[in-house]
Amino acid sequence: MDARRPLDSALRVFDTTLRDGEQSPGGSMSLEGKLEAARQLDHLGVDVIEAGFPAASPGDAAATEAVAGIVERAEVAALARCVPSDIEAAARAIRHARRPVLHVFVATSDIHLKYKLRRSRTEVLDSVAETVAYAASFGMRIEFSAEDATRSDLDFLACVCNVAVRSGATTVNLPDTVGYSLPDEYAAMFRYVRERVTDGDDVTLSAHCHDDLGLATANTLAAIEGGARQVEVTINGLGERAGNAPLEEVVMAIKTRAGAFGTIETSINTRELVRTSEMIARLTGLAVQANKAIVGTNAFAHEAGIHQDGVIKERSTYEIMVPEDVGWESSRFVLGKHSGRHGLSHRLAQLGITAEGPVMDAMYAAFIEIADRDKHVTDETLRSIAADVLGQVSAPSRDAVVVR
Ligand code: KIV
Ligand code: ZN
Secondary structure, eight states: OOOSOOOOSBOEEEEOTTTTGGGSTTOOOOHHHHHHHHHHHHHHTOSEEEEEOGGGOHHHHHHHHHHHHHOOSSEEEEEEESSHHHHHHHHHHTTTOSSEEEEEEEEOSHHIIIIIIOOOHHHHHHHHHHHHHHHHTTTSEEEEEEETGGGSOHHHHHHHHHHHHHTTOSEEEEEETTSOOOHHHHHHHHHHHHHHOOSOTTOEEEEEEBOTTSOHHHHHHHHHHHTOOEEEEBGGGOOSTTOBOBHHHHHHHHHHTGGGGTTOBOOOOGGGHHHHHHHHHHHHOOOOOTTOTTTSTTTTEEOSHHHHHHHHHOGGGTOSSOHHHHTOSSOEEOOSTTSHHHHHHHHHHHTTEEOOHHHHHHHHHHHHHHHHHSSOOOHHHHHHHHHHHHHHSOHHHHTTOEEO
């Protein structure tokens, strides 16, 4: 019989924008920027803020310490390799955090053992036992990560996780470090490890996915199905190489498709998502692509006439989320060559311009000529089209145009 405690419905959100996210090439932040971001992440409602990797540089140590000092609600994590000097640097940096988390990691795949660590499996197991126990001696909560878990031998992986738990880890993270896994495989790996990590009923499994094959969000969601109750994510999907799973996508998938996730819930205030995304883009200098899910400027913009017509009639025809729920002011209609007469007259009406009959025909002809040439037709252009058409049409028809 399965004696483990049932899985929680609370899904912990571990934000690593300030650590893995900052490892995005060209995405480093100033200390002041990290503090501004940390305050906003706390306000957003994340459960853990990973503030940095203190052993990496004195600047990273100072920023981690500064973040630890100002975060009021969330736990603050610092990363360390399973190396005593790293653990000491991380523990020092978060000693003033209200709720510190020491996050230690070692690679477990044979590729990493052979070429990077040049250690045997036994040596890795011994080092995990020793260093996780040392980390636990600082009296902080311990998360253990098995780097490159998805390319590790499953028996060895489960064995390492058990040793980490016996030595004091209460969260075990199974990263898809190189973004190699497929959703079914990733879920199966969580089930496998969950069945075998027997020493700690209170262990939380965590998912950490990279987006090399564009599967980071799908894999993170699959891990929840496999028993993960913490997800490691970044704002705008920042992170090494192709990035990490974007917080906004994972959180909104769970909220929008609640029925598919049982009782799972996060504590994220989704109305803060766009504000947070814009802030991180400004602080890192890494712009968000227009068609990025949830937080891209096109995420709730409609250009095609058929879509505009549908949304005007009933928004759920082409919108599965409410833009205000993620922090946008509203949906946006973009006028371009795909917009059609209906979209044009709707926008004209919003601008206070009512056009009918031959006037509308003339306006539409002028509009489509510009739309074919320029990508988008702005409100200013629409007003000048209206003024031009007004000047051209005969007196009776002019009555059909009202410019307020
Ligand atoms: O991708 C990864 O494996 C990591 C670990 C250090 C958690 O970022
Ligand atoms: Zn990572």
